[in-house]
Amino acid sequence: MTTKPATAASFQPVKGPDPAVAEWPEWPHRVVCGGLPFDPVAAFSSPTGVEGGSKPSEKALRRFLASGPLNWAHRNNWRLLVENRRIAEFAVGGVAGEMETMSFRRAEGRWKFSTYSSDCDPASIRREITAITWTLDPDHRQLTPTTRKIQVNLGPGPCSSGRSQNERLQKPEFREQGGALLMSLWLRPLPPGGYTCQGLIEPPVEITLPEPLGNRRLLDGGTYPPGTGREDVYGG
Numbered sequence: 001m002t003t004k005p006a007t008a009a010s011f012q013p014v015k016g017p018d019p020a021v022a023e024w025p026e027w028p029h030r031v032v033c034g035g036l037p038f039d040p041v042a043a044f045s046s047p048t049g050v051e052g053g054s055k056p057s058e059k060a061l062r063r064f065l066a067s068g069p070l071n072w073a074h075r076n077n078w079r080l081l082v083e084n085r086r087i088a089e090f091a092v093g094g095v096a097g098e099m100e101t102m103s104f105r106r107a108e109g110r111w112k113f114s115t116y117s118s119d120c121d122p123a124s125i126r127r128e129i130t131a132i133t134w135t136l137d138p139d140h141r142q143l144t145p146t147t148r149k150i151q152v153n154l155g156p157g158p159c160s161s162g163r164s165q166n167e168r169l170q171k172p173e174f175r176e177q178g179g180a181l182l183m184s185l186w187l188r189p190l191p192p193g194g195y196t197c198q199g200l201i202e203p204p205v206e207i208t209l210p211e212p213l214g215n216r217r218l219l220d221g222g223t224y225p226p227g228t229g230r231e232d233v234y235g236g
Contacts, residue, residue: 013048013074013076013077013092013093014048014077014092014093014094015048015049015077016047016048017044017045017046018044018045018094018095018096019094019096020044020094020095020096020224020225021041021044021045023178023225024041024177024178024224024225024226025041026041026177027039027040027041027124027224028175029124029125029126029131029184030124030125031122031123031124031125031223031224032122032123032125032130033081033089033091033101033120033121033122033123034101034103034115034117034120035082035087035089035101035103035115036081036082036084036087036089037082037125038081038082038089040095040122040224043079043080043081043082043091044079044095044224046079046080046081047079048077048078048079048092049076049077049078050078050079050080050090051065051075051076051078051090056111057080057083057088057104057106057111058080059111060088060104060110060111060112060113061078061088061090061102061104064102064104064113065078069113070116072118073100073102073116074092074093074100076092077092078090078091078092078102079091079092081101085106086105086106087103087104087105087106087114088103088104088106088111089101089102089103089104090102090103090104091120095120095122095224095225096225098118099119099120100116100117100118100120101115101116101117101120102115102116102117103115103116121133121223122223122224123222123223124184124221124222124223124224126173126184126186129186129187129189130186131184131185131186131221131222131223132154132155132156132157132165132185132186132187132222133154133155133156133185133220133222133223134152134153134154134155134183134185134220134222135152135153135155135220136150136151136152136153136218137151137152137153137204139151139204140204143213143218144213145212145213145214145215146212146213147209147212147213148208148209148211148212148213149206149207149208149209150206150207150209150218151204151205151206151207152185152204152205152207153202153204153205154166154169154185154187154202154205157187158187158190158195159195159196159197159198160190160195160198160200161195161196161198162196162198162199162200163190163195163200164200164202165187165200165202166202166203166205168187168188168190169185169186169187169188169205170185170186170187170188172184172185172207173185173186173221174209174210175221176216177221177226179216179217180216180217180218180219180226180227181209181213181216181217181218181219182219182220182221182226183207183209183218183219183220183221184220184221184222185222186222
């Protein structure tokens with residue numbers, strides 16, 4: 001898939017380790033950004049500027065950027081997220097802000113451009129299931145140190161022919177990290193088969209925290225870094 005941004009990319013590419021790694025130096029799950037799962041701490045600690053590297057996949061990236069078919073894509077400071085024998089995925093930008101991704105596939109001994117996206121929000125994977133994002137319901141009362149029950153709206157999930165996401169919600173995963181309480185949510189997988197992307201509006205789900213929130217922030221641990229772009233999930 002090639003997704004062209006509405007305007008030319010204007011963000012400043014990150015050079016060297018992503019700042020998010022300093023704040024979140026540990027992560028219990030692999031993440032996915034549309035392709036292969038990878039270790040986010042290792043990936044976003046990796047060097048930038050790989051478009052100047054000597055690996056075959058890096059040379060393919062350099063040739064593709066120089067040829068200019070995607071004239072809005074950044075030309076420098078790309079990093080390698082993950083690579084296996086068939087697929088290599090690269091990213092440029094900041095993981096907590098704007099980030100472009102590009103993937104290449106190896107066919108007949110050569111690496112060739114496959115996909116580009118101007119958006120990436122690395123989602124945690126557990127037992128091969130991708131976490132679903134969530135936001136506090138707008139009508140929820142303000143979080144306080146005594147908050148124990150919260151109302152949340154689930155983000156978009158896989159196509160399900162209108163089946164309820166709320167009913168498929170697994171037991172939340174909670175962990176304390178970086179002075180915050182992280183809550184990650186997954187849905188039970190659907191039975192095998194084809195599904196349409198029929199829309200379904202559902203009420204918020206009530207979730208009980210393992211203990212009162214206290215002075216901690218409440219963050220969505222289903223993405224790396226947690227809570228990215230979801231300012232309404234902060235407490236404290």
